[in-house]
Structure formats: C-alpha cells, structure tokens
Amino acid sequence: MEGETNFSQISPLIFDGESYDLSAARMEAYLEALDLWEAVEEDYDVSALLDNPTIAQIKIHKEKKIKKAKLKSYCLFARVSQNVFTRIMTLKSAKIIWNYLKEEYAGDERVRNMQVLNLMREFKIQRMKETETIKQYFDKLFDIANKVRLLGTQFLDSRIVEKILVTIPKRYEASIAALENTKDLSKITLAEVLHALQALEQGRLMREDGSMVGVYLA
Incomplete structure (x- = not known):
C-alpha cells in the first residue's frame, strides 16, 4: 500500500485537452504499472456473486470491483481538468471514457x-x-x-x-x-x-x- 501511495505521487499531469498523444502515453504506462490497464482494454462486467461463494470468489469479486472503481474515479476522472470532466462524467465505463477522449482529442x-x-x-x-x-x-x-x-x-x-x-x-x-x-x-x-x-x-x-x-x- 505504501508503494502504491509513493507511486501516486508521480502520477500523470492533469489532462486539459492539449497534447493528447503525450498524455495518453503517460496515462497508459501509469495504468499498466498499477495493473489497471487490463480493465480499460477488456471492459469486463463484474457479475454478481453466486449463492454460497467461496472466500477466493469473494476476494476476486471485491478486487475486480475495486479495480474498476479506482480506474474510473481516480485514474480517469481525477486526471482531467474540470472542462474535460464535464464531457465524460456521465460515461459508464473506463473503456468508453478512454475511447471518447481519443475520438475527441486525438484528431482524425x-x-x-x-x-x-x-x-x-x-x-x-x-x-x-x-x-x-x-x-x-x-x-x-x-x-x-x-x-x-x-x-x-x-x-x-x-x-x-x-x-x-x-x-x-x-x-x-x-x-x-x-x-x-x-x-x-x-x-x-x-x-x-x-x-x-x-x-x-x-x-x-x-x-x-x-x-x-x-x-x-x-
């Protein structure tokens, strides 16, 4: 946990709509280091737990929920300016947010x-x-x-x-x-x-x- 806190101190700068390619490269590397990039690429749904789940199943379920929540709230929402945030705040998943930013700011x-x-x-x-x-x-x-x-x-x-x-x-x-x-x-x-x-x-x-x-x- 301490290592993750220290790493967050060198997180990417706030994306304000400029220099998208540079910001995207930094963010992708940052998410890979935090083992969160997979959640962007796969955009998996966290299924409800079955009846009488095992401890291992509960742990995996919790980890997936936390990973998706952390990715969306901290690594995407908190890494953009207020102007950019108002454009993505209603989007439901990290993958949708990522694709929107690319289409909006990367240019054709x-x-x-x-x-x-x-x-x-x-x-x-x-x-x-x-x-x-x-x-x-x-x-x-x-x-x-x-x-x-x-x-x-x-x-x-x-x-x-x-x-x-x-x-x-x-x-x-x-x-x-x-x-x-x-x-x-x-x-x-x-x-x-x-x-x-x-x-x-x-x-x-x-x-x-x-x-x-x-x-x-x-």
Missing part, C-alpha cells in the same frame, strides 16, 4: 497526418547552433522524433543519427572521422554517437578552461 487521420508532416518539416530544417551543446541538440531532435512516434508514425533512431552527423558544426569533424574508422556508421547507435561527440566536446571545453587559467597565471 487527416489532422494527424498534417501534424506528422509539420513535424517532419521541423526536423528537416534543424541545424545545431554554435551556442548549443551536443546534448541540447540531441534532445531537440529526439523530442521531435518522439512526437512523430506518438502520432503513430515510425521514426527510426538511424534518421536522428544521420541528421546529427550531417548538421553539426565543423569542430566535430575529427570525432566523426574517428567514428568512421572504428564503427559502421550504418549500424551505429544513437547512444554511441552522443557519447563520442560529448567526449570531444568535453575535451575541447577542458582545453579552453586550461588556456584561460594560463592567461590568468601569466
């Missing part, structure tokens, strides 16, 4: 395709700024890629790798050349590229700091 296929196209355009024009770190640039590209994935479109890590290798400043050319000599760039992972470029970046910063120390001591 045409809208989602347009969102994907816009994100693809945004990804295409990205270039690493001189003032950015490798991690900042990586996070920006990864964020766009994940938004595309949340909309149901495949986006391979290899596309991010290729984007990084062809759009970073010239000061990273030595690191890229080293990667080409030691790795097959068609199979290299995103983590390997990030770590290699960060190592070069940190080495350059340390040399610059050392130069500045030399200037102050001179």
Whole structure:
C-alpha cells in the first residue's frame, strides 16, 4: 500500500485537452504499472456473486470491483481538468471514457497526418547552433522524433543519427572521422554517437578552461 501511495505521487499531469498523444502515453504506462490497464482494454462486467461463494470468489469479486472503481474515479476522472470532466462524467465505463477522449482529442487521420508532416518539416530544417551543446541538440531532435512516434508514425533512431552527423558544426569533424574508422556508421547507435561527440566536446571545453587559467597565471 505504501508503494502504491509513493507511486501516486508521480502520477500523470492533469489532462486539459492539449497534447493528447503525450498524455495518453503517460496515462497508459501509469495504468499498466498499477495493473489497471487490463480493465480499460477488456471492459469486463463484474457479475454478481453466486449463492454460497467461496472466500477466493469473494476476494476476486471485491478486487475486480475495486479495480474498476479506482480506474474510473481516480485514474480517469481525477486526471482531467474540470472542462474535460464535464464531457465524460456521465460515461459508464473506463473503456468508453478512454475511447471518447481519443475520438475527441486525438484528431482524425487527416489532422494527424498534417501534424506528422509539420513535424517532419521541423526536423528537416534543424541545424545545431554554435551556442548549443551536443546534448541540447540531441534532445531537440529526439523530442521531435518522439512526437512523430506518438502520432503513430515510425521514426527510426538511424534518421536522428544521420541528421546529427550531417548538421553539426565543423569542430566535430575529427570525432566523426574517428567514428568512421572504428564503427559502421550504418549500424551505429544513437547512444554511441552522443557519447563520442560529448567526449570531444568535453575535451575541447577542458582545453579552453586550461588556456584561460594560463592567461590568468601569466
């Protein structure tokens, strides 16, 4: 019980009608961790107990009732804004609520395709700024890629790798050349590229700091 209480402290943010795909992904993961997602998918009815039920049957019956009540009242009703709540408060089951939210806020296929196209355009024009770190640039590209994935479109890590290798400043050319000599760039992972470029970046910063120390001591 204590573990469940602690976990509830990191529950998803309140859904206010914006960023549905991100909110839905968070909520699904949260419900799976609480062993409640099955109740959304199956939408089972809790049948009345038979005469003279066993202790095991009573326990299972109670658990199912509690699971459905908890799912509907706390994990769905309490995780939406007042405006969204007024739209779903008369719906009878978690599955009906979940499907309604998807139909209402996810947008139709045409809208989602347009969102994907816009994100693809945004990804295409990205270039690493001189003032950015490798991690900042990586996070920006990864964020766009994940938004595309949340909309149901495949986006391979290899596309991010290729984007990084062809759009970073010239000061990273030595690191890229080293990667080409030691790795097959068609199979290299995103983590390997990030770590290699960060190592070069940190080495350059340390040399610059050392130069500045030399200037102050001179």
